[in-house]
Amino acid sequence: MARVTGGSDKSVRAESKSEAKQGKGYGRSIAELAWAKRDSTPDKAAFRQDDGVQISFAAIIDEAEEIAAGMRAIGIEAGDTISFQLPNWREAIAINLAASMLAVRINPITPIYRGAELKFIIQDAGSALLFIPGTFRSIDYRSMLDELRPSLPALRHVITVRAGSAAGSSYEWLRKKGREALPLRRLDIAADAQKLLLYTSGTTGQAKGVIHTHASVDAGTMSAVDSWELTADDNMLMASPVTHITGYAFGLELPFQSEAQVTLMERWDPAKAITLINEAAVTISIGATPFLKELVDEAERSGSTLPSLRMFACGGATVSAELILRTAAVTERCCAFRVYGATEVPLVTKGFYEPSERHLAAETDGRSVGYEIKIVDQNDQPLQRGRIGEIRARGPAMLAGYTSSIETAKAIDDEGYFRTGDLGVFTDDNAIIVTGRIKDIIIRGGENISPSEIEAALERCPAVLEAAVVAMPHPRLGEGVAAFIRTNEGHELPSLTELVDFLDKEGLARQKFPERLEYVDDFPRTASGKIRKDQLRAALHRPLVITVDTIVGNPDLNPNGEQGGGR
Numbered sequence: 001m002a003r004v005t006g007g008s009d010k011s012v013r014a015e016s017k018s019e020a021k022q023g024k025g026y027g028r029s030i031a032e033l034a035w036a037k038r039d040s041t042p043d044k045a046a047f048r049q050d051d052g053v054q055i056s057f058a059a060i061i062d063e064a065e066e067i068a069a070g071m072r073a074i075g076i077e078a079g080d081t082i083s084f085q086l087p088n089w090r091e092a093i094a095i096n097l098a099a100s101m102l103a104v105r106i107n108p109i110t111p112i113y114r115g116a117e118l119k120f121i122i123q124d125a126g127s128a129l130l131f132i133p134g135t136f137r138s139i140d141y142r143s144m145l146d147e148l149r150p151s152l153p154a155l156r157h158v159i160t161v162r163a164g165s166a167a168g169s170s171y172e173w174l175r176k177k178g179r180e181a182l183p184l185r186r187l188d189i190a191a192d193a194q195k196l197l198l199y200t201s202g203t204t205g206q207a208k209g210v211i212h213t214h215a216s217v218d219a220g221t222m223s224a225v226d227s228w229e230l231t232a233d234d235n236m237l238m239a240s241p242v243t244h245i246t247g248y249a250f251g252l253e254l255p256f257q258s259e260a261q262v263t264l265m266e267r268w269d270p271a272k273a274i275t276l277i278n279e280a281a282v283t284i285s286i287g288a289t290p291f292l293k294e295l296v297d298e299a300e301r302s303g304s305t306l307p308s309l310r311m312f313a314c315g316g317a318t319v320s321a322e323l324i325l326r327t328a329a330v331t332e333r334c335c336a337f338r339v340y341g342a343t344e345v346p347l348v349t350k351g352f353y354e355p356s357e358r359h360l361a362a363e364t365d366g367r368s369v370g371y372e373i374k375i376v377d378q379n380d381q382p383l384q385r386g387r388i389g390e391i392r393a394r395g396p397a398m399l400a401g402y403t404s405s406i407e408t409a410k411a412i413d414d415e416g417y418f419r420t421g422d423l424g425v426f427t428d429d430n431a432i433i434v435t436g437r438i439k440d441i442i443i444r445g446g447e448n449i450s451p452s453e454i455e456a457a458l459e460r461c462p463a464v465l466e467a468a469v470v471a472m473p474h475p476r477l478g479e480g481v482a483a484f485i486r487t488n489e490g491h492e493l494p495s496l497t498e499l500v501d502f503l504d505k506e507g508l509a510r511q512k513f514p515e516r517l518e519y520v521d522d523f524p525r526t527a528s529g530k531i532r533k534d535q536l537r538a539a540l541h542r543p544l545v546i547t548v549d550t551i552v553g554n555p556d557l558n559p560n561g562e563q564g565g566g567r
């Protein structure tokens with residue numbers, strides 16, 4: 001339970017006191033946990049694919065050993081960084097385990113990223129090896145990497161998964177090479193050794209590399225395992241990408257850290273999710289708001305009450321009280337609740353999931369578990385209960401730092417709290433309500449998007465003099481991307497389709513393409529000349545006199561419909 005220091009008329013800090021271990025003593029290597037599982041329950045199903053295939057501990061750990069030995073044979077050593085850009089496939093499980101076995105740092109990359117994002121991440125991470133699909137969802141990854149390789153001198157190997165690649169570059173080739181190189185020497189891994197590197201959009205347009213250790217990842221997952229009391233009767237449906245912090249921790253590692261099983265979905269589909277939940281007796285899921293809404297819509301339409309499902313943790317975008325209450329009305333026993341966190345501080349709150357606390361689940365973002373929380377004003381002074389300020393968090397699951405020491409120094413305050421950039425308030429129940437953002441970030445279906453990155457790309461278009469990108473309301477994904485532009489003299493007004501084509505050629509991920517375009521003669525500005533984005537956002541909520549050019553119903557502009565999760 002969370003403890004508060006100070007009375008109701010004083011500054012408030014919530015100090016989590018998990019009844020379990022609060023992350024203390026964690027930092028266990030997933031490889032060591034996996035080997036212990038194979039010794040004790042080799043034939044037990046650890047994972048289930050969405051095609052119904054069960055994956056035992058012995059099978060996936062044997063596969064991981066082959067991949068680890070294969071990587072070692074081609075020169076990957078402890079301390080190196082390897083990346084994978086894969087959907088929710090079993091191979092991601094084995095690759096992650098293999099990374100732990102070799103004591104290398106793992107860098108998951110969301111599959112929707114293409115040239116511009118992928119190039120930056122691989123360069124910044126210094127990745128020596130990258131696993132990619134051959135083709136997935138119309139993206140030819142091999143061709144994309146062939147174009148990027150000359151600018152990636154540190155990338156020594158590209159391994160293609162589930163594709164008929166030539167010898168020397170396929171996943172099966174690497175497994176075969178590993179089988180020839182076994183046995184694998186087991187390494188002692190320090191709890192504070194770097195384990196995970198994830199990139200999240202920053203306010204400057206350049207993604208930031210978030211570093212986690214074995215201890216921080218273990219503490220974050222186990223805090224939820226203890227809080228939600230997960231047991232051998234639990235099965236986690238994971239449709240969120242395993243390349244996000246939530247999907248990574250609960251999709252790839254949960255069965256090794258707990259007794260729970262995981263069911264992986266390659267691509268979100270609410271009707272298929274209903275079938276999986278009922279067939280696999282799924283008890284819990286975590287996902288972005290669209291997942292929950294569409295699941296409840298489909299359950300109501302099909303008449304399924306999802307009797308096995310007991311919990312749905314929801315975050316990454318606005319979760320309405322109505323949706324939380326509707327989930328309880330449509331399902332037999334599922335408690336949906338809001339959770340709050342970020343890549344840097346995963347699952348700060350674990351939500352309210354008892355029926356007696358449903359009003360708190362609907363109206364708040366939960367109490368902190370595993371973190372100390374403070375809410376401060378613009379001068380870094382703690383605020384009284386009921387006053388809105390910036391949320392700051394510290395605890396054993398927080399990041400070790402960014403790849404940039406400059407960014408790390410800016411993100412951590414003098415007391416060791418992470419500056420979330422989110423605005424919130426403590427309630428009388430010591431719960432947190434997130435009220436907004438200081439950061440200029442768009443959260444589209446649980447995916448963070450940096451407006452300034454899109455603005456910079458738009459301003460490379462010859463017709464665009466100046467661009468401003470803001471969040472706009474989206475009926476399904478919470479927020480979409482709206483672009484305001486000033487055009488260069490002598491150029492015709494570019495259409496939205498033309499600008500999208502330009503961004504496509506620039507290599508931006510499709511989820512970053514604007515879905516609405518507004519033309520302006522000039523922007524509203526502050527006295528110092530900064531664009532007043534608050535006024536632009538407000539303008540999107542009322543009829544405008546300027547021209548509107550909108551793409552509607554284009555599935556390519558909704559690439560995240562199948563996968564969201566985690567901020």
